[in-house]
Amino acid sequence: MHRLGLIRRFTAAVAATTAFIVVFAGHATAEPTTFDWNAATQQLRKAAIGNPGAEQAVARLLASGQVATRVALPAQPFQIPAQSDIGRGDGPGVYGSGVALGYDGFRFGFFGGPGAIAPNQAGARLEVLWVNLSNGRSGTEVISEHNDATVDTTIRTRPLDTGAGVIVGAVYGTLLHRWPVPVSDANPDGFQYKLATISIPSFGSVYN
Incomplete structure (x- = not known):
């Protein structure tokens, strides 16, 4: 019963978030918001100092030449998708995207890729490096929470x-x-597993 209740609550949360997206869709189209790409990436570089993995990720992002020019509105998927060694099909390529979620407090997440996200992430480590351009706060956070349910498509x-x-x-x-x-x-267990390594990070700008 507890597991069923959790699934129901998550489904309701997703539905509520979807409704929130619909309400703001017209506003997002009518008034796109831009930001200073160079200033944003320099802030990310500063926040990454001392974290080799984050420093390398930002360097790969900058070297890719991709630029995000709009601030996303709810449900706030990142504007630049990730590149990975396995992609969405055979071989490397476009992989999935970061996302900002707000159904129970502000969270970062990730969705997409081949198959489904494995509920047990032992041997994997997905992280987000973030900077709030409005107040200067920053941090690095592990992305690891995922429910073993078909309705849960994010981590x-x-x-x-x-x-x-x-x-x-x-x-x-x-x-x-x-x-x-x-x-x-x-x-x-009736499943095949694959570890994906992100070569170029997913990058985005979002509101909280």
């Missing part, structure tokens, strides 16, 4: 106190996916 951070304002974030690291296959000695 998320814990709720974060970023403060209000415009926030830029870059999602980097590794993420474990799975998809159903026939049960066998090689796949005793």
